[in-house]
Amino acid sequence: MWWGFLYFGGASKSKRCRGCCGGVKVAVDMPQLSSGGGDDLGANDEMISFKDEGEQEEKIQENAFTERDLADLKSSLVNESEISQREAVRRGQQGEHRVFPDKHREHLDGVSKQQDGGMYKTPAYPSYPFLMLPDPYLPNSSVSPSSNKVSVVQQSHGMHPLTSLLPYSNDHFSPSPPHLPTDMSQKTGVHRQSQDLSGYYSLPPGGVGQITPSMSWFPHSLMLGPSGVHPTGIPHPAIVPPSGKQEHEQYDRSMYMKPQVEVKREKEPKKPVIKKPLNAFMLYMKEMRAKVIAECTLKESAAINQILGRRWHALTREEQAKYYELARKERQLHMQLYPTWSARDNYEAGLSGVAGEKNKADWGKKKRRKREKQQDSNTDPGSPKKCRARFGLNQQTDWCGPCR
DNA sequence: TCTCCTTTGAAGATA
């Protein structure tokens, strides 16, 4: 059972009171195996969440145990290697952009070896986008500069749907880049396991030393210019300009070649932003969004995401496990390629430098606004409160009306 | 043009 090796990335620490609070987050203890199953808050949370969701309810009820099990699994199967990698990296961060200790590299090598010979020996998801030759390199496939929507639809062409999931994927590369090994341009769907993990990543200058030898098949991508753009002009999909959303369509060679209108902006040095790796649900969303849009003729992402959230919970543990595994790999790869990156970097993305002052102010405003909003909702007697977090499940009599 | 909405999960911040 391949998923027996899965790492589920640790326990989620907060949940939303979806059923009654309209998205207000409430604290939930993720059930732990060690708890002996006594703490069912997480499971209850799920049950509550879908109580009013009609047709889904039955299925959710049926899946209650499996979801609980999954949550247990997620929280308990901690991949120590991943954690230790991060910690090792963190410990070594004092000297940024330095060559990492051999020990760390050995560790990463160990990870790769483990992947090659261990859990990835029989890959649960052979078509994981990092691990295979993307279809765009095939004659009949197109590197669609368009968004993932298209590529998701393309899944019927023999490409695994998840091939298109990752933002660091082929979307941003020209067909058959000349620097790609020839075999990569010819082997259809041949995944190269973890040794190819870096195929769609680039390394920051300081990260070059950490890349495992096995990942060196795509050496060009390991050299990033100061703006995060590969010297060849191929931008890195995980690196985006500090402002604005990541627009995959714009990841072509002219990504940073601004039109004249933006000459003024260009004067301000922009620090490239390395995006967070996608979590399991995000990967799932990327895959299923197009399907939901087609089925429901919905366009609003908020509504679509609600549907996707329900469907996510309706998935079987095995189905979810696929995405957890993908997310785990992505985190791992991200960590290897950006060892000095921290999620915190994006809390105040682009705040450094001259252009950062405005962003800093904006970020402060945004934060303040959010806080105020929350305060408003708390002071408003009619608004939903975080009753569950405040009083707990056992004291629902103390909950306010909406939460109850 | 910018922000919000809406979802889950991961990770950092805070109490």
Add this chain to the structure above:
DNA sequence: TATCTTCAAAGGAGA
């Protein structure tokens, strides 16, 4: 340590 907050994607809606 527990809880809270932010950010990942997406794109329409509204300010």
